[in-house]
Amino acid sequence: MSSWKTSLLCTAFEPRQFPPEGFPEIAIAGRSNVGKSSLLNALIGQKTAHVSSKPGKTRSINFFRVETEIPFHLVDLPGYGFASRSKTEQEVWKRLIERYLVNRESLALIVHLVDFRHGLLKNDRELQDWVSSMEIPMLTVFTKIDKIARGKRKGELVKYVKSGLKSIDMPILTSAEDKTGIDELRGFFGSYLAE
Ligand code: GDP
Secondary structure, X not given: OOOOEEEEEEEEOOHHHOOOOOOOEEEEEEEOOOOHHHHHHHHHOOOOOOOOOOOOOOOOEEEEEEEOOOOEEEEEOOOEOOOOOXXXXXXXXXXXXXXXXXXXXXXXXXXXXXXXXXXXXXXXXXXXXXXXXXXXXXXXXXXXXXXXXXXXXXXXXXXXXXXXXXXXXXXXXXXXXXXXXXXXXXXXXXXXXXX
C-alpha cells in the first residue's frame, strides 16, 4: 500500500470532457484551502496534484488514474467557499459539480475533507446535506490534524461526531504534513472498493 502508480488522466472544465465511465471513482471535495492538494500529493506520493498558491483558483475537475489491485479514478473536485469568489463563479462551480455528482454512474464514494481546527462550517454542512440527499456514500476525512495537540484530538473528534456530521464510517484523521492517516485512508479505499 506504500506507493501507488498514478497518472493524471484528464482535466475537465465541462461535462463533455469527463472521461468515459467504467472504473470506480472516489471523489475528493472540500473548502478551498482545506488541504486538498496537499492530501492528494501525499496519497499519490508525488507532485501530481498542484498545490495552489492562491486558494480557490482551481475551476476544473481532475481525474487521476490509480493502479492498485482494484484500479480506480481519484477525482479532484474544485474547492468551494472561497470568500472573494463572485456569485456567478459559485454558480459555475455548483453546475459543474452537480453535473458530475448527479449523473456519474461510476461514482463510488465522496471523501469530504474538513479542517480539523474548524470542524464543519455552514457550507460544509450544505455540501453534506446535498450529497446525502442524492444518496451518494460519503466519508468525512479531517485534515491538518498536526495543528491540534495529540491529547486534544479524541475530544475534538467526539465533539464533531456528536454535532451530526455525515459519514459512512468513523472519520479518518489525516495530516499531509506528517503523513498521519495516509496509509489508513489508502487502506480504507482498498477495502471499500473490494466490497
Ligand atoms: P487546497 O486549497 O485545499 O488544495 O489546500 P492546499 O493543499 O493548497 O493547502 C492550503 C494550505 O494549508 C497550504 O499552505 C498548505 O501548506 C497547508 N496545509 C495543507 N495540508 C496541511 C497539513 O496537513 N498540515 C499543515 N500544518 N498544513 C497543511
